Amino acid sequence: MIKRLSLVIAIITAILLTACDVPAPATFSPAGNIPAPAPSVRPSTPASAPQAKPSQAASPIQPGTVTAQVVRVIDGDTIEVNIGGKSYTVRYIGIDTPETVHPTKPVEYLGKEASDKNKELVSGKTARLDKDVSETDKYGRLLRYVYVGDLFINAELVRLGYAQVATYPPDVKYQDLFLKLQREAREAGRGLWGIAVTTAPTQTPTQIPKTVIPLTTPAPTPTDIVYITNTGAKYHRAGCRYLSKSSIPIERKEAISRGYTPCSVCRP
Numbered sequence: 175m176i177k178r179l180s181l182v183i184a185i186i187t188a189i190l191l192t193a194c195d196v197p198a199p200a201t202f203s204p205a206g207n208i209p210a211p212a213p214s215v216r217p218s219t220p221a222s223a224p225q226a227k228p229s230q231a232a233s234p235i236q237p238g239t240v241t242a243q244v245v246r247v248i249d250g251d252t253i254e255v256n257i258g259g260k261s262y263t264v265r266y267i268g269i270d271t272p273e274t275v276h277p278t279k280p281v282e283y284l285g286k287e288a289s290d291k292n293k294e295l296v297s298g299k300t301a302r303l304d305k306d307v308s309e310t311d312k313y314g315r316l317l318r319y320v321y322v323g324d325l326f327i328n329a330e331l332v333r334l335g336y337a338q339v340a341t342y343p344p345d346v347k348y349q350d351l352f353l354k355l356q357r358e359a360r361e362a363g364r365g366l367w368g369i370a371v372t373t374a375p376t377q378t379p380t381q382i383p384k385t386v387i388p389l390t391t392p393a394p395t396p397t398d399i400v401y402i403t404n405t406g407a408k409y410h411r412a413g414c415r416y417l418s419k420s421s422i423p424i425e426r427k428e429a430i431s432r433g434y435t436p437c438s439v440c441r442p
């Protein structure tokens with residue numbers, strides 16, 4: 175009887191002791207039975223403590239989202255901004271708007287439309303700039319996604335049909351969104367898609383031979399506009415089946431000078 179009792183006591187004591195033993199040292203000293211004294215001492219901070227922070231921002235721009243003042247709209251996809259007193263040129267990621275510098279009228283017209291729309295959206299505003307992978311393009315312009323309030327400007331220009339999707343890896347974070355918006359814009363005939371699309375389904379009398387441009391102004395030489403893609407090396411007529419993924423209007427001369435050759439299917 176006494177033996178049993180003392181055994182039970184011994185067991186209980188043992189349990190209590192181990193119970194007391196367990197919680198304290200569990201964090202870092204499983205082997206050492208020394209009753210862990212000061213909780214503030216971290217065993218893992220012997221030598222490496224002081225080098226934690228100072229090696230971060232080499233570039234003047236902080237990583238991630240930055241607030242900028244839009245100083246000037248250069249064209250449909252490029253703006254000048256002020257960040258912390260410094261001026262930077264920002265190129266919108268993932269999109270292309272028609273050039274404003276080329277002399278052919280339709281291109282100029284669309285380019286101006288895009289530029290005006292961009293002005294309407296961002297001019298004089300405070301914008302948030304967000305980067306993808308690349309910091310700058312080969313011209314030293316900051317590559318950024320641009321937001322004004324809740325509006326995602328890169329996407330909005332595509333949605334309205336003033337910009338086309340232009341994907342330059344590795345900066346592809348919103349490619350799917352842009353392509354979806356572009357499809358919608360094209361189907362709705364918005365912006366530049368309106369002009370490209372109306373060349374086909376107008377009620378032009380069947381007789382009329384070659385003048386297919388339904389613009390109010392007598393456009394000079396409509397055939398001088400051809401279409402290229404983001405990836406291909408050929409230029410095409412509007413509506414060519416190879417333009418299903420992307421279709422960028424461009425002056426023929428310009429296409430040729432950039433090394434594009436005529437598509438053998440649509441024979442532009």
Ligand SMILES: [Zn+2]
Nearest residue numbers: 410414437440
């Ligand atoms: Zn073609």
